[in-house]
Amino acid sequence: MRAVAVAQLLFLVLVASVHPVVAQDSDLDKLKAEAEANPRDARAQYNLGVAYANKGQLDPAAESFRRATEIDPKLTLAHYNLGYALMQMKKHKEALPSFQRATELDPKYAPAFMNMAGTYQALGQFKDAADGYREATRLRPDDVEAHFGLAWMLLQSGQKAAADDEYRELSRLDKARADSLYDQYKQKEKEQENQGPSPAPTAAASPEGQ
Known part of the structure; x- marks a missing residue:
């Protein structure tokens, strides 16, 4: 059965401003340097993950999001985007706990429930x-x-x-x-x-x- 097309992958930068913005590809080197200089800064690791994801580099993106969740276990978007990156790589069993955690941290965050459901669906x-x-x-x-x-x-x-x-x-x-x-x-x-x-x-x- 033909699957319905999945929406285009987008990751958002976690910034101090009210409205998050999408990281540009040109930011990758700068964000990589910032993450290396601040290895315990969850936001720096998260933003690096965003930059990798925007370039289609999902493996390093997932690793950066994972580091962000380890530094700040309550960072909802890091869990969500880690799950989404893993889902895009068809790693559904690995993605599921990230979506579950995102729903626990923010029970009103509908996209996390949507993608958690999609992951369960992929697992049968x-x-x-x-x-x-x-x-x-x-x-x-x-x-x-x-x-x-x-x-x-x-x-x-x-x-x-x-x-x-x-x-x-x-x-x-x-x-x-x-x-x-x-x-x-x-x-x-x-x-x-x-x-x-x-x-x-x-x-x-x-x-x-x-």
Whole structure:
């Protein structure tokens, strides 16, 4: 089954200003020097991770985010972006604890619940995925992708009555997306009849770290 395209990867710099800004590629050398000069500064390590991520260098980005979480275990965005980097590298088992920790630190942070749910989904833990998407819909009642993910995971875990209710809510928010869910479900049923189980589609991930 064709997966829904994942949103473009974005990481945000943790700065003192009210509105975080995205690190530019040209900042990498400067941020690397700052991190080396301040090895116990969680913000310096985090910002270096942002710069690496913006260049598509996910391995060093993840390592920098990991160092930031070790220095400041309560830095929510470091846990979140560590999980997101690992998820982009298909390291779902490694990503899961980071998303879980982010939700513990900030229970109102919907993107962490969305990506935790997506990680559970990738691991085939559909009931846990449904729980994550359900919490995301509670935090963001009009989030179409959260409702799509919840409806699909309810179907995958055999909760068809609940899935029908969620389908109706999804139809109210976005009829085209609801039709897509129905079409994918019917296609999956057909494939299972002919070829056996196939991978489930994923709801679009939420990369923002705001």
